[in-house]
Amino acid sequence: MVSTIQNTDVKQKDSARAVVVAVSSRAVFGSGAGDGLYGMGVAFPLLQALQRVNERLLEENPAESLLFDVVLITTDSQQQQQSSSIISSTRHYGLEVSRFCFSSEEDFIESLIKNNVQLFLSTDRNEAPQASQKGVLSALLDRHVAPSEQLRVMFCGDAVVQPDTGPMPASRQAAQSFSAQLGEMRRRFGMLDSPLSIVLVTSRGGRESCGGALRTLRSHGLSVDEAYCLAGAPRSPILSVIRPHFLLSDSFSCLED
Structure with a gap:
């Protein structure tokens, strides 16, 4: 079962031109949701860098349509039960996520294909190779990247x-x-x-x-x-x-x- 929720706080990208990047929510957020908010995970520098590229592209040309379109993929059953916290945390940190996709571990590749994902990024050594074998370009995130403008x-x-x-x-x-x-x-x-x-x-x-x-x-x-x-x-x-x-x-x- 795959469920996708559109983030109404973010202007949706042009589906014909955008570069769709899916990121595992386990990489974006740490474990536990104290006060309804998750802590920052290892993928935060990545999402901030993707946003910076988008911002600069739009500064150069406000009509630019070749932008990164970020989808958050959640397969963790505990995080799925706290989907409202995932969405609230994304908004709290100002992350430019267009869609939230919730699926089982068995169906997560289906969720990537349904969302036309062109790059899937994860810290899970099982998920990335599985997606790659099904034709979805995938890579592991570096756990030690510091925040960067680039x-x-x-x-x-x-x-x-x-x-x-x-x-x-x-x-x-x-x-x-x-x-x-x-x-x-x-x-x-x-x-x-x-x-x-x-x-x-x-x-x-x-x-x-x-x-x-x-x-x-x-x-x-x-x-x-x-x-x-x-x-x-x-x-x-x-x-x-x-x-x-x-x-x-x-x-x-x-x-x-």
Whole structure:
């Protein structure tokens, strides 16, 4: 059973142009709802950064329709019983959430598909791979990201340059589509003072591998702000410095590399 509630406090986005991002409510809010309000969870910096991108896009063009459209997905049975607290907490913190979706753990992928989700973000190591297997682009959230004025998205170049063998998986098609939209957003801003930063990291191979990944992303309409060629070196030092909000890769252990 899937139930979706529209947030009437937020202006709804253009469904034909918006980039729909679903975030697990367990990542947004901590456990327990004292005084009817949940505490802030690890996804708060992400939601604030998404909102900042939207604000800057609308500052540049008040008629802009290419905006992030955030959906809150709740599968936790206890939080579902306190759905009014979820909604009240979202309003209390001023989070720009367009819709609240409540579903069972068995039906949460159906909820993603019904809401035309283009990116699903969670801290749950079971949910993200399940969604990816069904063709929904998914990633794990970094639990240690500090509040930032800038949305930082990292791409794993090793996954980007994988050779195509046979039909393209649905998840990879979704990644290419999301990359194109993200690239279009990034082009709305100049080189300096952008609220959106795209970072590429390649763990294996040398400069040729990194160059191939750059060319592949550009062919999808996405240019990067920074690129790191690690040539076999561990990724954790770079991650600890950049602290991307999420890393798009075929691996769901990458943020702990």
